[in-house]
Amino acid sequence: MTRRIALALSCCALAACGGGGDHTNAATARSFSYGPEQSVAAPLSAGDAISSMKSFESAGDGQTAVAAQGSLMQVAFEALGDDLGVGGFAATSANPTALVREARSRTIGAALTGDASQFTAECTTAAKDAAGTATVVFKNCQYTETTTEGTLTVNVAGTVVGKPGSVVWDVTYNLSLTGPDARIELGYHDKGNLALTAATVKAHQEADIGGAFASGLQHLELGLAQSVDLDVTIDGSCATHITGGTLEAKRVWTKRPAGAAAEATVDRGALFTWTGCGLATVRFSR
Numbered sequence: 001m002t003r004r005i006a007l008a009l010s011c012c013a014l015a016a017c018g019g020g021g022d023h024t025n026a027a028t029a030r031s032f033s034y035g036p037e038q039s040v041a042a043p044l045s046a047g048d049a050i051s052s053m054k055s056f057e058s059a060g061d062g063q064t065a066v067a068a069q070g071s072l073m074q075v076a077f078e079a080l081g082d083d084l085g086v087g088g089f090a091a092t093s094a095n096p097t098a099l100v101r102e103a104r105s106r107t108i109g110a111a112l113t114g115d116a117s118q119f120t121a122e123c124t125t126a127a128k129d130a131a132g133t134a135t136v137v138f139k140n141c142q143y144t145e146t147t148t149e150g151t152l153t154v155n156v157a158g159t160v161v162g163k164p165g166s167v168v169w170d171v172t173y174n175l176s177l178t179g180p181d182a183r184i185e186l187g188y189h190d191k192g193n194l195a196l197t198a199a200t201v202k203a204h205q206e207a208d209i210g211g212a213f214a215s216g217l218q219h220l221e222l223g224l225a226q227s228v229d230l231d232v233t234i235d236g237s238c239a240t241h242i243t244g245g246t247l248e249a250k251r252v253w254t255k256r257p258a259g260a261a262a263e264a265t266v267d268r269g270a271l272f273t274w275t276g277c278g279l280a281t282v283r284f285s286r
Contacts (some may be wrong), residue, residue, distance in 0.1 A: 027207035027250040032269035034283035042280040043272060045071070045078040045228065046247055047240035049203075051197045054241075057164045063082035068194060069169050072205040076228040079249035079270040119168075123156075133163040138171065150179030158190075168193045184214035194230075200245075203230040210255070224256030238277035247272040250285075 012141040049071035056068040123141035128134045141156040158171030170191045177184040194207035206227040232245030249267040257265065269285035 003174065011059055015071050023208075025208060025227055026252040026254055027227035028204075028225075028250050030250055030267070032250065032267075032268070032285035033239070034269065034271050035286045037273075037283055040272075040280055042080050042242060042274060042278050043075060045074045046232075046242060046272075049075050049230070050201060050232075050234060050241035051266065053194060053201060054202075055150050056167065067126040072194070072228055072230070073190070073207065075230065076205070076207075076246065076249040076251075077134060079228070079247065079272065080226070080268055081253045086114060116239075119212040131163070133161065135162075147177070150177050150182075150189055152177050157223045165186045165197065166193070166195045175236070182213065184211065186211040199235075201230060201234060201242075202234050204228070205218075206256075216284055218258075220257050221255055222253075222257045222260075224251060224253050226251045232274060235277070241277045242274050243277050244274045246274070 009151075031285075043202070048070075052068045052071040099210065123138060137159050138156040141153045143156070145152045146285075153176050155174045156171065158169070160167065160169040160171065171185075171189075173186075173188040173190075175186040175188070177186075181216045187208075187210045189208045190203075190205070191207075192203065194201065194203035194205075204227070206225070208223075208225050210223040211221070224248070228247070228249045229248050230245075233248070234241045235243045248271045252267045253265050266283070271283045272280045274280045
């Protein structure tokens with residue numbers, strides 16, 4: 001790969017992250033028109049997200065703060081589909097969502113356990129003040145891992161701040177996977193907040209993902225924005241926690257991969273409304 005192509009891939013991935021200044025997430029800004037209601041089982045990942053949030057409320061430390069905010073992304077992918085292995089990514093397990101999850105789990109996990117050997121640069125990690133507010137700061141953090149497909153390098157910057165009942169975060173990941181025959185660059189910006197009481201949960205998360213893939217003469221670029229809004233009532237007697245309220249998840253493509261099937265890159269939204277414990281209706285965008 002020439003230096004010019006490598007630079008172009010890096011610029012594509014970094015630019016697609018968004019996350020600075022007055023950047024507006026395209027999914028958050030998008031208003032969908034929805035079709036008729038359909039009765040469905042409530043999304044299981046939404047209940048899992050509440051479990052993570054409640055663990056954070058009781059522990060109030062950096063590790064549970066990260067788990068609580070990370071669980072919301074799983075909610076959005078369950079609602080919208082986790083089928084982003086398009087084009088050149090389809091031939092490898094290193095598709096965009098897999099790389100994002102790898103970066104999140106390995107870098108944050110290493111930071112929170114204080115294992116500085118995982119990073120090639122000094123990284124400020126978890127702290128907790130006398131009032132119980134936990135702060136995880138990533139500054140000049142880099143993590144490198146050798147996988148079966150090549151060398152994965154992840155740079156992390158941002159902050160997660162939480163106290164029992166609330167978390168606010170703004171984190172950017174830049175990833176590169178370099179193998180013998182291909183290179184993948186991925187930029188991912190994750191921002192949001194959540195608030196938990198004994199009876200309610202309100203949360204918003206937005207993510208911008210931009211990636212590029214090069215192998216031989218093949219070159220693929222993609223960009224997408226995703227958001228999830230959760231506004232629900234909870235009840236301890238319900239096994240899946242949520243008894244009422246809504247979940248809206250949205251995905252908007254900001255750069256569609258050339259040659260991708262049209263149905264794989266449709267902008268989409270899903271609006272769930274709980275009608276009881278474990279029960280909901282859903283309306284899909286049209």
